[in-house]
Amino acid sequence: MLLNIFLIKGKNFHDLDQLDIFNYPEDIIKLENKELIRKIISGHDHGFLEKHYQNKTVDSTSTRLTIDTLVPQIINGLNIYSSYINEKIIIGLIFEKDDNPYDSKDNFEDLLNELLNTKNYCSFEDEIEIENLLITTFIDVRRHGEENIALNIYPLVEHDIGLKDSLIKVFLFGLDEVGKTSLVRRIKTGKFNDNFFQPTRKFSIEYIQEEKKGVLAFWDMPGQRSFRKKWLIGMQDSNIIIFMIDIANQIRFEESKIELWRILNQYELLEIPLLILGNKCDLINHSGENNNNQIARLKNELIKYFEFKKIEDREWTFLFTSVKNNFGIKKALDTIFDLLI
Numbered sequence: 001m002l003l004n005i006f007l008i009k010g011k012n013f014h015d016l017d018q019l020d021i022f023n024y025p026e027d028i029i030k031l032e033n034k035e036l037i038r039k040i041i042s043g044h045d046h047g048f049l050e051k052h053y054q055n056k057t058v059d060s061t062s063t064r065l066t067i068d069t070l071v072p073q074i075i076n077g078l079n080i081y082s083s084y085i086n087e088k089i090i091i092g093l094i095f096e097k098d099d100n101p102y103d104s105k106d107n108f109e110d111l112l113n114e115l116l117n118t119k120n121y122c123s124f125e126d127e128i129e130i131e132n133l134l135i136t137t138f139i140d141v142r143r144h145g146e147e148n149i150a151l152n153i154y155p156l157v158e159h160d161i162g163l164k165d166s167l168i169k170v171f172l173f174g175l176d177e178v179g180k181t182s183l184v185r186r187i188k189t190g191k192f193n194d195n196f197f198q199p200t201r202k203f204s205i206e207y208i209q210e211e212k213k214g215v216l217a218f219w220d221m222p223g224q225r226s227f228r229k230k231w232l233i234g235m236q237d238s239n240i241i242i243f244m245i246d247i248a249n250q251i252r253f254e255e256s257k258i259e260l261w262r263i264l265n266q267y268e269l270l271e272i273p274l275l276i277l278g279n280k281c282d283l284i285n286h287s288g289e290n291n292n293n294q295i296a297r298l299k300n301e302l303i304k305y306f307e308f309k310k311i312e313d314r315e316w317t318f319l320f321t322s323v324k325n326n327f328g329i330k331k332a333l334d335t336i337f338d339l340l341i
């Protein structure tokens with residue numbers, strides 16, 4: 001499994017103090033660890049690289065970025081696979097010890113080429129762009145590996161059933177702090193913590209076996225603004241998308257509505273069914289009013305405010321949940337399967 005992705009940037013790789021280092025998801029490689037960085041860099045410098053570039057006629061008018069040969073190295077017990085981009089930047093993957101990095105080679109190269117040369121995805125000047133590049137690449141490479149893992153964990157019974165039929169990809173999105181990670185944890189473990197600590201930038205895929213119905217792969221994305229641009233990349237082959245709202249936090253409704261519609265308007269995502277969860281409904285029942293009336297009224301208000309009725313070309317359902325009180329969770333799971341059919 002892919003553990004980490006990093007990027008090292010600098011005018012001169014021999015001047016270690018002048019380097020910028022980016023990691024996702026954790027800071028495995030830090031500037032303080034100069035020995036490690038020096039080894040990563042020197043692994044690219046065994047002569048063949050220089051020769052490689054000497055023979056090349058560089059077209060200075062071309063903006064095309066060249067991704068050089070990937071170099072595998074084991075340094076300080078880390079299984080590292082890295083490459084130069086235009087001789088100026090090093091991008092690298094860190095895998096688990098027993099993984100064979102070559103398994104990800106084609107996928108990694110194709111993806112970098114596509115992002116950098118077709119989509120002009122990253123100028124390497126802007127930190128957010130670099131972080132987005134790293135998370136996007138990380139997700140894709142990890143997912144490529146995870147699908148292979150899923151195939152092993154859940155061997156297919158029938159030969160004519162493809163992996164996609166047994167593995168249901170559920171893409172969870174919504175602003176940060178609405179309860180997405182808590183939902184996945186609730187479904188997976190039955191547990192809930194009020195202050196469950198979550199690293200803010202962690203992306204994860206959780207596999208949950210639903211009795212006889214199939215395996216749900218929940219894609220739980222970080223909700224922070226800088227990552228929202230990237231939601232789309234993981235969404236395209238989802239079987240269902242789930243949008244979560246924190247119904248107790250009206251201040252962020254506008255922001256939430258914008259994100260929802262930005263995603264729904266994507267051409268690539270047409271027809272993918274949508275489940276909308278109004279979460280944290282345990283926080284709204286303080287008025288003493290009859291609970292059912294209040295819930296019904298709130299539902300209408302939300303439908304109006306978010307303009308759910310304008311949703312076309314796809315099945316959709318709205319449900320209230322409280323991940324905290326385990327309210328609506330079973331229904332949400334049943335609804336996922338109903339919407340798929």
Ligand SMILES: Nc1nc2c(ncn2[C@@H]2O[C@H](COP(=O)(O)OP(=O)(O)O)[C@@H](O)[C@H]2O)c(=O)[nH]1
Pocket residue numbers: 174175176177178179180181182183193194195196198223279280281282283321322323324325
């Ligand atoms: N009261 C209440 N709090 C919740 C509920 N679901 C999640 N939370 C809390 O909301 C905060 C953010 O949850 P988290 O799952 O990390 O949100 P994410 O950023 O969307 O993944 C955490 O403190 C949770 O404990 C809920 O149904 N009710």
Ligand SMILES: [Mg+2]
Pocket residue numbers: 180181182198220221222223
């Ligand atoms: Mg989360």
